[in-house]
Amino acid sequence: MTTYYRDPDVLITSSGVRMNGREFRLPELIRVWHTRGSRSWSVIAKRGALGLAILIPVAVGALAIGIALLVHLSAVHTVALVLGGVLVGLAVVPVADLLLERVDRSYDHGSRTMEIWGRVRGGDVLLLRTTNAQRFGRVYRALQRALEPAVHR
Known part of the structure; x- marks a missing residue:
C-alpha cells in the first residue's frame, strides 16, 4: 500500500481515502472535483x-x-x-x-475557502474544506495520484 498524503485529518493511500471523518475505498469514488469560494x-x-x-x-x-x-x-x-x-x-x-x-x-x-468534493453511489460528499491553499494543493494532487491507477485498472 502506497501512502500519498497523511496529516492528522487526511489520509490518502493506494487503497482508500479518509477525509472529513469519513472513509472511502478508491473504487467507490466515481468522480472527484474541487470548488473555490469567494475571496476573503x-x-x-x-x-x-x-x-x-x-x-x-x-x-x-x-x-x-x-x-x-x-x-x-x-x-x-x-x-x-x-x-x-x-x-x-x-x-x-x-x-x-x-x-x-x-x-x-x-x-x-490563500484568501479563499477551497473544497474537495467526491461523488459516490449515495450522492455528492464534501471530502475537505480548507482556507490553506498549500495544504489544499497537496491533498488534491495526492488524491489525483491515488485515483489515477484506480481509473486505469
Whole structure:
C-alpha cells in the first residue's frame, strides 16, 4: 500500500481515502472535483495594511529628505533632517523583512475557502474544506495520484 498524503485529518493511500471523518475505498469514488469560494476581503485588507506598514516610514524618511533639500535651513538643520530621513528609511529594513514574511505566509494560506468534493453511489460528499491553499494543493494532487491507477485498472 502506497501512502500519498497523511496529516492528522487526511489520509490518502493506494487503497482508500479518509477525509472529513469519513472513509472511502478508491473504487467507490466515481468522480472527484474541487470548488473555490469567494475571496476573503479581510485577508486582502491585512495584506494591504502590511504593505502600508512598510511604506509609511519610507515615505516619512523621503519627506524629511525632501523638506531638508527644499527649505532653506542652516547647514546643520539640513544635515540633521537628511540623516534623520535616511535613518528612518534604514530602520524599516529589519521590520520590512518580518512584514514581508507575513505577507508571503498569507499568500501560502490563500484568501479563499477551497473544497474537495467526491461523488459516490449515495450522492455528492464534501471530502475537505480548507482556507490553506498549500495544504489544499497537496491533498488534491495526492488524491489525483491515488485515483489515477484506480481509473486505469
